[in-house]
Amino acid sequence: MPLIRLDKYLADLGLGSRKELKELIRRGRVTVDGTALRRPEQKLDPEKSSVCLDGAALHYQKHHYYMMDKPAGVLTATEDARQKTVLDLLDPRLRRMGLFPVGRLDKDTSGLLLLTDDGDFAHRLLSPKSGVEKLYYARVEGNPSAEDVDAFRRGLVLRDGTACRSAGLELIGPGECLVTVTEGKYHQVKRMLASRGTPVLALRRLKIGRLELDGALGPGGIRALTEEDLCRLFNGNIM
Ligand code: URA
Secondary structure (H helix, E strand, O other): OOOHHHHHHHHHOOOOEEEEEEEHHHOOOOOEEEEEEOOOOOOOOOOOEEEEOOOEOOOOOOEEEEEEEOOOOOOOOOOOOOOOHHHOOHHHHHOOOOOEEEOOOOOEEEEEEEEEOOOOHHHHHHHHHOOOEEEEEEEEEEOOOOOHHHHHHOOOEOOOOOEEOEEEEEEEOEEEEEEEEEOOOOOHHHHHHHHHHEEEEEEEEEEOOOEEEEOOOOOOOEEEEEEEHHHHHHHOOOO
């Protein structure tokens, strides 16, 4: 791994602003391989060096991956002049990490949203080639029929001529269904269901790949993804 500056090492862990971190280093609170280093510009190899802050060992991570249970009513954006965004829900430490949402959920959609600072990861997950399945729970007006299930499976053509890939539709109760898609077109699930005469009343994303929304999070809750979670995202293929 290339050498990086000591203040960058700490900043990548979201431990403070660059200014705060420089100060903390100068005070000798950070040790590298047992020795207090007081120069923020000092370089180290994150994989080989053992770094402690106030005696507690740090574990370097170049990139960060989180899942959030996005509440309805919040924009999937990094900033907005008037409306609350998912980044406004983060605590200051996470906000400093430069996280951004992977893809978009509509303002009124809730559920599984990934946040990262890894552009390649986001690109890979969002690429139509990835074919990663996303599972949504939808409450709809009316009841989708067996013909609708079949039409989803064959691949819908929306009212504006947009062709959708084969998708899953499963009825789970009166006015309730599960939809599985492998792409992320604009308002896709809502438009698919509306095109069959069963408009969406509420939409919630439950799963991406084999990664399920952590039911313990609650609206606005967030947690880091584990290695196993990352593997589940790509069905064990990539990462
Ligand atoms: N499809 C939609 O229509 N909306 C979302 O937020 C996600 C998928």
